[in-house]
Amino acid sequence: DAGVTQSPTHLIKTRGQQVTLRCSPKSGHDTVSWYQQALGQGPQFIFQYYEEEERQRGNFPDRFSGHQFPNYSSELNVNALLLGDSALYLCASSVGRTGGAYEQYFGPGTRLTVT
Amino acid sequence: AQSVSQHNHHVILSEAASLELGCNYSYGGTVNLFWYVQYPGQHLQLLLKYFSGDPLVKGIKGFEAEFIKSKFSFNLRKPSVQWSDTAEYFCAVNAGRDSNYQLIWGAGTKLIIKP
Numbered sequence: 001d002a003g004v005t006q007s008p009t010h011l012i013k014t015r016g017q018q019v020t021l022r023c024s025p026k027s028g029h030d031t032v033s034w035y036q037q038a039l040g041q042g043p044q045f046i047f048q049y050y051e052e053e054e055r056q057r058g059n060f061p062d063r064f065s066g067h068q069f070p071n072y073s074s075e076l077n078v079n080a081l082l083l084g085d086s087a088l089y090l091c092a093s094s095v096g097r098t099g100g101a102y103e104q105y106f107g108p109g110t111r112l113t114v115t
Numbered sequence: 116a117q118s119v120s121q122h123n124h125h126v127i128l129s130e131a132a133s134l135e136l137g138c139n140y141s142y143g144g145t146v147n148l149f150w151y152v153q154y155p156g157q158h159l160q161l162l163l164k165y166f167s168g169d170p171l172v173k174g175i176k177g178f179e180a181e182f183i184k185s186k187f188s189f190n191l192r193k194p195s196v197q198w199s200d201t202a203e204y205f206c207a208v209n210a211g212r213d214s215n216y217q218l219i220w221g222a223g224t225k226l227i228i229k230p
Contacts, residue, residue, distance in 0.1 A: 003158070033218075040222070040223075041222050042121075042205050042221050043159075045217045045218060045219070048216050055216060056214075056215070103164065105160075106151075107158060
């Protein structure tokens with residue numbers, strides 16, 4: 001049973017460019033959450049997708065956008081990259097339900113470096 | 116705004132020592148509480164969770180945590196640590212409203228167990 005997979009593993013971009021990160025959820029999961037983890041900090045919630053809609057968004061600018069496909073996989077897009085966007089981007093999947101009482105399964109992350 | 120504090124960023128213990136990692140949160144309503152662990156080179160994984168009921172919850176690998184509502188705390192404990200417990204530990208909180216799916220994370224505690 002494959003767990004959560006993310007691609008690419010590492011990415012180097014230049015300021016002002018755009019980037020797309022990809023995530024495939026664990027089998028049987030229909031909800032995908034994205035997190036940004038800066039060095040030495042805990043993950044910060046970017047947004048969550050359920051039924052191909054953004055269900056909730058954290059405190060991130062509109063430069064961060066996403067998409068969920070009918071097979072539940074998801075993409076995170078970041079436009080106009082800033083140096084401060086350098087971080088580990090984590091994808092987590094879970095089973096959709098009302099409320100926040102759920103366990104999330106995490107992927108290995110994509111390390112984004114903006115130069 | 117909700118926040119989660121983990122007061123110890125680095126902890127170094129010898130094998131067989133007892134462990135307690137602190138976690139405090141700022142939210143006055145119903146909460147769902149989690150401890151996640153990240154072993155070196157591995158993904159974040161759930162250690163234990165509290166949704167309701169018995170405030171003393173047991174997780175994997177001999178870990179337990181106690182929810183003390185009056186202190187807004189959810190401290191992680193293990194009576195006797197092993198070298199294999201070397202990892203980074205994160206506390207996370209979800210404000211238990213039906214429409215809230217966001218996890219707020221602490222900054223993490225890096226635990227090193229000396230053999």
